[in-house]
Amino acid sequence: MPEQDFSRFANLSPFELKDQLIDIASSDAQRLMLNAGRGNPNFLATLPRWAFLSLGEFAMQEAQRSYAYLNSGFGGLPEHEGIVQRFETYAGNHVGRDGVGFLRSAISYVKDQLGLNQDAFLFEMVSAFLGCNYPTPPRMLAHTEEIVKAYLAQEMFGQVPRSGDFSVFATEGGTAAMTYIFQSLRENGLIKPGDKIAIGTPIFSPYLEIPVLADYGLEIVDIRMDEHANWQLPQAEINKLLDPSIKIFCLVNPSNPPSSKLSDAVLDQLASLIATRTPDLFIVTDDVYGTFADDFVSIFAKCPRNTLCVYSFSKFFGATGWRLGAIALHEDNVFDAALAALPEAQKKQLDVRYASLTTEPRKLRFIDRMVADSRAVALNHTAGLSVPQQLQMALFALNGLMDREHRYKNAAKQLIRERYLTLYRNMGVKVAHEPNDVNYYTLIDLQELAGTLYGPEFEAWFIKSDLGTSFLFRLAQETGVVLLPGNGFEVVDTSARVSLANLTDREYASIGKFTRQVLDEYYKDFQKSRQQ
Template sequence: MLKTDYTKFAKLSPFELKDNLIALAQRKTDRMMLNAGRGNPNFLATLPRRAFFQLGLFSTTEAEFSFSYMPEGLGGFPRANGLQQRFDHFLLSHQDQSSVVFLGKAISYVRDQLGLDADAFLLEMVEGVLGCSYPIPDRMLKISELIIKEYIFREMGIYGLNTESMDLFAVEGGTAAMAYIFNSLKENKIIDYGDQIAIGAPIFSPYLEIPELNDYQLKQVLIHADPEQGWQYPESELRKLEDPAIKAFFLVNPSNPPSVKMSDQGLAILADIIKKRPDLIILTDDVYGTFADDFKSLFAVCPNNTILVYSFSKYFGATGWRLGVIALSRENIIDEKIAALSTQDQAELDKRYSSLTTQPRNIRFIDRMVADSRNVALNHTSGLSTPQQVQMVLFALFNMMDSQQSYKKAVKSLVRERDLALYRQLGVKLPQDSNSVDYYTLVDLENTSRELYGEHFADWVMKTKAPTELLFRVADETGIVLLPGSGFAVEHPSARASLANLNVYQYAAIGRSLRRFADEAYQEYLVAMQHSRVG
């Protein structure tokens, strides 16, 4: 039987590699494909979803009270008068349903713990889940924004700041956030063709590709995390940011794929750099922060320089909901940069935003993003759909009301058990790091070879084995899909596995398969060494 030549795939892009790997893994019908290549979690928060649907049923009944004389199927806007009393009756008649009980507790929590108007909140949720009105305000519903601010402050480790100092823009997940941010930075002349942007590497591969698009044509300066330092950024790398030519620093924290949060030392170094570079913009994607222990966002240490992006997709298992926010300080460096633009540039921007207000120069950057998201002319129809905002709020309240943090402990335990199962079957020691999040793992080809069979074997593997070929062999022969670390700007040969989307026994199977390939390579190595001695 002829062996498959996998070398032809070596130059494919990460996404084409993924598609080819999946095709190989699915080629045999007598086995299950194990796709550990994508980070879509196979767990999700059920209680806030049940609450969403129960709220929808209550709200639909409320709508039917209006125009009740009309044929069945036609309703009107819910009535604020007496809404709380009707909701209390709904709670009493459904006391045996945990999701309805949760809704009642959510109202109490919003009133008694957050100090917000419970009646106004209930009306916002009822109208929101019905989706019967445009999102007003278009940036985010008023009380929803206050609740999500509180959630962001708690989960992102932001202390010593007032929630009133932050504004949120509700968006269609983290990917939409990035698209809106880069677009508005360009439209508002904060970045331009040929500008330098620093990127914390390794990083989610599309974030390497956005700056290179014809829309931006930015020059990338990679800030490399060091695997020998637990994938932290060495100070020498971070100090590259002191170069005034670098306009912005873009990173994922905790990182993807190393899956570690930035250490306190790294945060302190960045804070010191900002003192020297008060004009530096930091863009941080903190989607994995909720999986970390004692997480602290860069927003917590450099609030006026940082654009924070958070998505509800991973932690709540809500990738299909497309829920995210962009957070920006009320006093931020971007608004200062816009105010300092030349007279000509200011005039151009005045023209762009003149349909929104008679004083376009007073429009803050976060509101410019809202307008830009709909090409300005359609600003009046901008904003995240109100049912999406309602589900976002229920997710946040579910987390904040969980005083024992039971859900958080459970999802952390899930991914860490999977990580342990993979490495146990691979036969190497599981890396221990207090900064690790364990949403992904990077299996380092050289380190694994060294730990299994020693330094000489590892050297031989690095000289004779192509990592891409190994991934294709694994996919073809076992049905397991892993992604190459090189697609994420990992400098050392490695394979990325998501620890979120398969079960423990399946990660054990991945570990066994990788170990089998290592054992086969070792036997090949012994034969090669024997031939070398004979020769």
């Protein structure tokens, strides 16, 4: 087929380009479109959802007790006293329900493992389902925060001992967390136009797109992962952080789209440099894929004082539509230290900004400023993630905490890794699982694949012809397969990102075959060009 000019799409975000590809891929009504461009999982955790429904039924019974005499659809707030005893009666009448069994285990777990009062915990959960009160405290419900803290400590720290306590802010997904962090850094004068931001690349494209907006005007410094070292950070790249004009370092770990976690050695190199050479550096780590990795440890555990940790429940629990995210920050942190070190004139400006919240604005922690800034300060009293969402978040976290044999986690990891092998096997390529591989996504290095299949001359031609974007459009047009371009995530080699979370094993086999098919067609074009 004749090549078309797709250069007009070159500057689009990969997620906007995806819409163009979908239009082309779905244009043939006789063909099934296979969209592997977005990482929305097609699996989900059922137990915490059954628990949500069972708790909802019990909560409605509790609400009806208050105004039962009116017999007109009225309900009231649940009673705190004796609520666990009443739940036991309810549970006895519903033996065998998965959700009820989960809740009974949860009530026992929070007392035994977290030291929480059972009645207070259950009262908070029941009230949250009913949604009859504002989120109080606005940052996060008290028992929910303790549960999510325990879950994050389990998943982010591995065997690393916790260094002090940390606080959590419940947000409308990981994307809201990103928005709130950048906004509060700017509003509090911790970043300003012209400052440098270091970004571990390749990376989720919004981390590249937000800093250069006029709102922020930051200068990006690439801290580039090495594809040929399983996407690790070389020491030379880590050393770029020694530049004193770099204010903040953003990282997605495990990476998106390479889907590799940073090794223990790299984490130690980072931690050593930061502790000894750049102790005031701000770090933001987005660890949403950490729960799919083996033996994961976050930079949040290695550099607790410097790091804001972003986590989302969306991928691991199959809950993108719930919009459940969290920002975690240690009590002793460089963000609060930087606020304390601001010039007096700047402090006075911030005193005015936050004066409606407290008589001592300077004592307002950075994490609580994020809560206030998320609602333009004046609406701080109505801030916070909706309480039914916080309830489901708590139940997801409890599912992770109580899954002692890691059955759900192992099943999720096995599922995506089998899809990874299926994809490459059907391209005719043999791959092996490396210790730091996660496989939620994979980057098909098209130029390297071209060389592996047909030799270095074809690889050189493929690179020279700049066929990355046209390959994606040709793949969509001829086969109905939608992939995202790697260059939108700051990948150097011509590549395509494939999500391994949202299709079936059979469909990944088809994607592998179709990818090989289109490369074969390009090889024929290459042979013709040599004959001319």
